[in-house]
Amino acid sequence: MEQIFSQGQLFVFDLDGTLYEGTDHFDYYAERLLLDVAEENKDGFNRDYQKMKEGNHPVKIGKAYDVERDTVLTLDPFTLKVVKVETWEGIVWSDEKLAEVYHGQLTFDFEKMIAIGDGWWLPFAAAKHYGVKDCHPRYVETKEYMVTELFQLEQIPGVREGLIKLKETKKLVLVTNSDIDDVGRLLKELNLDGVFEHIVTSAKKPSRTVEIFKQLIEQYEVDPEQIVSVGDNFINEIAPAIQMGMKGIYIDPLKGELQHAQLKVVSSLGDCF
Known part of the structure; x- marks a missing residue:
């Protein structure tokens, strides 16, 4: 960890x-x-979402979901190419069918090909499977709920102090899919106002991740190996960074078995400080 912080x-x-x-x-x-969700599908939605949270469903964080084909895709974590295809019920496609349909690297969007990089996408996938056409209004409602007194953000001990210390010698940038109003409210509640010298909102990761990284390389006049991408969404933030020669700090509470020379896996951002 010290090496990543010293080189970045x-x-x-x-x-x-x-x-x-x-x-x-x-x-x-x-x-x-x-x-x-239609009344006749509500039990199925609840059952599948609970299985997802328990890790007992094909849909898992780190996979992808093809909305149109209703298939769950296992990816090589570093190339993001499809290595396994399952139906919603867990039936595995043959290698021949996989190669015929999913060749090359996937292109993700937010409607048809979904990168299940974090917990936001589990209920989304379940909703799409059970026929919900537009999930965005409910996402907006949830974001609005998160800045009310009914919701308490779980601040991570030591992070504010660690970021301020890091800022003394490093450049800190925030890149998020949240919109500018959400970001302002969340940073204020987390007492992180003013910590980041540059903030990119509505980033549309992972579809624009590489584009944004290239812009930052040019803006800050740094080489890729001098950049460290820190996030909990491997598909959005970590895999593209490693592909570009950058370093990554991946936040995974389960601390899975991912290994790479340019990668450090931690259970919480607090572990870095």
Whole structure:
């Protein structure tokens, strides 16, 4: 960890799930989406979402979901190429069918090909499977709920002090898919106002991750190996960084077995400080 911090000159942080923790907001999002699920499918939605949270469903964080084909895709974590395809019920496609349909690297969007990089996408996938056409209004409702007194952000001990100390010698940038109003409110509640010298909101990761990284390289006049991408979403923040020659700090509470010379896996951002 010391080597990554000493070699890095520009640190690019995610917001949701990185600078604060907790899963209650994902459950709230699921509850809101359930309102849009047809009555005959509500039990199925609840059952599948619970299985996802327990790790007993094909849909898992780190995979992808093809909305149109209703398939769950296992990816090589570093190349993001499809290595396994399952139906919603867990039936595995043949290698021949996989090669015919999913050749080359996937292109993700937010409607048809979903990178399940964090807990936001589990209820989303369940909602899409059960026929919900538009999930965005419920996402907006959840974000609004998160800045009310009814919701308490789980601040991570030591992070504010650690970031301020890091800022003395490094450049800190925030890149998030949240919109500018959400980011302002969340940073204020986390007491992180003014910590980041540059903030990119509505980033549309992972579809624009590489583009944003290239812009930061040019703006800050640094080499890729001098940049450290920090986040809890491997597909959004870590895999693209490693592909570009950058370093990554991946926040994974389960501390899985991912290994790479340019990668450090931690259970919480607090572990870095």
